[in-house]
Amino acid sequence: MTIPTTDSRAATVFPLCDGAHAAATCAAAPSIAENACLVRSNDWVNAEYKHLVLTAPDLALTARAGQFFHLACPASNDDTPYLRRPMSIYCVNAGDQRIEFLYKVQGAGTRGLAQLGPGDTLDALGPLGKGFTLPANANDAHVLLLARGVGLATMAPLASEAIATGAHVTAVLSARTPALMMSADTLHETGATVVMVTDDEQTSDVVQVERLIRGIHAGRPITFATTCGSNRLLAMLQRLAAQLGIPGEVALEQRMGCGIGACYACVRPFRKHAQSDELSYRRVCWDGPVFDLQETTSW
Incomplete structure (x- = not known):
């Protein structure tokens, strides 16, 4: 090359x-x-x-x-x-x-x-890399964005793309403190429903966030779930989405050498398919950085 x-x-x-x-x-x-x-x-x-x-x-x-x-x-x-x-x-x-x-x-x-x-x-x-793939039937879609820290940056353009196709978007944003919360205004401007949780306010632990998402789903069923920025939130969302039958994707953060799939420095394990115990190995830069929610392993 x-x-x-x-x-x-x-x-x-x-x-x-x-x-x-x-x-x-x-x-x-x-x-x-x-x-x-x-x-x-x-x-x-x-x-x-x-x-x-x-x-x-x-x-x-x-x-x-x-x-x-x-x-x-x-x-x-x-x-x-x-x-x-x-x-x-x-x-x-x-x-x-x-x-x-x-x-x-x-x-x-x-x-x-x-x-x-x-x-x-x-x-x-x-x-x-490979970006997000939104649901085909956008008019009935309810897209959940769950992000923490730098993951907030990755979610912002997804909200714009989803809303442009007619989907409803709910963004749950997590940060250590209110001062470090980002993208809320941007997401509001795109038309997303924004919910913020923080460590300082003791609203961001996994149990409370799961309860929050269950409540959101009860009010308007989530049809597509996405996340970025937190291993704990990824593991929780995988379990919750599997229970509720919600498809989804995750954007991964990874150290990279070349960014074009040539050096294999960003290879990591994935399930061969959802619920599989057998692993495959993929390049985050070339095969991702967006992957199926249930195929992604925790790090």
Whole structure:
């Protein structure tokens, strides 16, 4: 595989193809490019997270909810990130040529991102991965979004896509404190019903969140359940969705090397199918990062 190193508003990376399935893989895989994006703003939203807004080339604007970009993070002080960092999409607005990311500043890569300012250029490889697949019968759909921490960023574009198809969306957002709660206003603006729980208010433990979701389901049956950002919430939602017969998906967070399926650094175990005790191994970057809720194992 060849990855272009020039300004790739037009340069495309050919899809990864392997073995006997090469033709089918190439036909189905999306185009990928190194996108030279212009920074519009990069502001703090609270003490830990920043909101990065970019002007992006046309190919980047085809990103869907659940997909991600592999960002070439700049050096900062004594930090010189060697590998790119995967970052899920927070917002895509093709009409405004805008993509957005919401990220926690906690390591060498994100400290570099935090120093970007208006007018700077960021190299974003993508769009990458498999995004969410919403129910076909959207008019009768009730989509649950359950997210905590940085998972809140992944859920925001899914709410927009679901509501645009006619679905009703309920978002249950979890954070340590009210000050660290993010995306609530954005989700309200898209038309989602938002419920917030926090550790400080002692409303975010798994037992209470399960009781909350059961109540939501009793009022309006949930037809599709999604989650991101918490292993405890994933395990609870898997069990609850299995009991109530609700299909769903989970967006996984994972350290990655290449982001395009070549290095196998992000391989992890999955059930071969729901309720199966037999495991298969898949690349989070290429086969995901969105997977079937019941096939995903806890970490």
